Amino acid sequence: MCSDQLLDELQAQGLVTPPQTEAIRHDEHTRPFSIHYEVRTLLYLGITLLAGGLGALIYQHIDEIGHGVLITVMALLMAACFGYAARHRVPFSWGKAPRAGFLPDYVLLLGCLLFLSLEGYVQYQYGVFGSRYGLAVFLPAALFFWLAYLFDHRGVLSMAVTALASWVGVSVAPLSAFTDNNFRSLSGSAIALGLVLVAVGLVAEFQNWKRHFSFTYISLGANLTLLAATAALLNFYPNTWPSAFEAGVLILVLSGYLVWYARRTHSYLFLLMGVVYGYIVLTYLFLQLVDASTFEATAFLVMLYFSLSALGVVLLFVNIKKILGLYHAR
Numbered sequence: 001m002c003s004d005q006l007l008d009e010l011q012a013q014g015l016v017t018p019p020q021t022e023a024i025r026h027d028e029h030t031r032p033f034s035i036h037y038e039v040r041t042l043l044y045l046g047i048t049l050l051a052g053g054l055g056a057l058i059y060q061h062i063d064e065i066g067h068g069v070l071i072t073v074m075a076l077l078m079a080a081c082f083g084y085a086a087r088h089r090v091p092f093s094w095g096k097a098p099r100a101g102f103l104p105d106y107v108l109l110l111g112c113l114l115f116l117s118l119e120g121y122v123q124y125q126y127g128v129f130g131s132r133y134g135l136a137v138f139l140p141a142a143l144f145f146w147l148a149y150l151f152d153h154r155g156v157l158s159m160a161v162t163a164l165a166s167w168v169g170v171s172v173a174p175l176s177a178f179t180d181n182n183f184r185s186l187s188g189s190a191i192a193l194g195l196v197l198v199a200v201g202l203v204a205e206f207q208n209w210k211r212h213f214s215f216t217y218i219s220l221g222a223n224l225t226l227l228a229a230t231a232a233l234l235n236f237y238p239n240t241w242p243s244a245f246e247a248g249v250l251i252l253v254l255s256g257y258l259v260w261y262a263r264r265t266h267s268y269l270f271l272l273m274g275v276v277y278g279y280i281v282l283t284y285l286f287l288q289l290v291d292a293s294t295f296e297a298t299a300f301l302v303m304l305y306f307s308l309s310a311l312g313v314v315l316l317f318v319n320i321k322k323i324l325g326l327y328h329a330r
Contacts, residue, residue, distance in 0.1 A: 043106045051113055067125055074118045081111030089151055096212045097152040109155055116140060137166040154216050161220050168193050190228035197221025222258060226251055226277045251281045266324045
């Protein structure tokens with residue numbers, strides 16, 4: 001039902017007066033329509049297409065363009081992006097800085113992508129870092145962390161955390177982990193890094209040091225820890241830390257924390273993360289218990305478990321707002 005029909009019905013029932021009807025109708029017809037998210041989506045798409053198109057163009061005409069010209073153009077574009085973002089930067093604050101328009105945020109993001117492209121290109125073409133791969137991934141991590149705090153940009157912060165994870169993986173694991181696809185040594189370091197990121201997010205929130213960054217730190221850190229612990233739980237990497245038992249306990253504890261944190265922050269994401277990973281552990285333990293038993297009713301128990309699990313999922317979604325305390329928050 002359109003707004004005009006609804007207003008006519010409300011007026012016919014005497015719930016609104018004719019002047020009120022006309023005022024509401026005028027407001028509905030003249031109210032500005034927000035295209036904020038559409039513009040942001042187009043900007044993200046534009047940056048992605050620009051980066052991809054430039055890459056294809058360079059690949060096709062690299063012999064005609066020349067490496068020196070290409071590196072110079074990329075460096076100038078990167079400097080222009082950083083310069084434009086710096087020109088529109090608001091003063092630094094440990095709180096959430098006011099936005100000076102959304103265009104500088106995307107220009108800064110493009111500059112960071114150009115930096116990665118430029119670094120990767122000079123490494124591939126000239127080998128400026130040699131075999132020091134740790135240095136090659138540490139530089140963007142350090143730069144992106146600095147830019148994220150300087151410009152109050154959560155997108156760049158996500159890139160910094162990703163680069164940091166790459167640096168930890170390269171620094172901790174031997175080169176054979178990447179050449180032989182043997183990633184056993186990465187499980188423990190991934191869990192440790194994830195827990196550190198969660199701790200940094202908590203400190204940021206409780207100390208009010210860029211408190212809005214805590215969501216990025218906790219979500220990425222918790223996902224990294226839980227994924228690595230789940231791999232250890234399922235014995236993907238045997239004879240490494242943590243063991244399956246330690247990984248299961250870690251997942252349950254962290255899942256319980258995420259549920260508590262979700263209720264505290266009214267976050268759907270953290271609630272689903274805690275419930276899903278906790279369910280994985282409980283299901284794994286149940287199947288291990290059933291597999292070790294000699295009950296003749298094994299199939300019935302499995303069917304009953306998954307039926308009750310499906311019922312639990314339905315109840316979760318029906319009562320999710322109540323669980324998160326959203327009714328009370330309103």
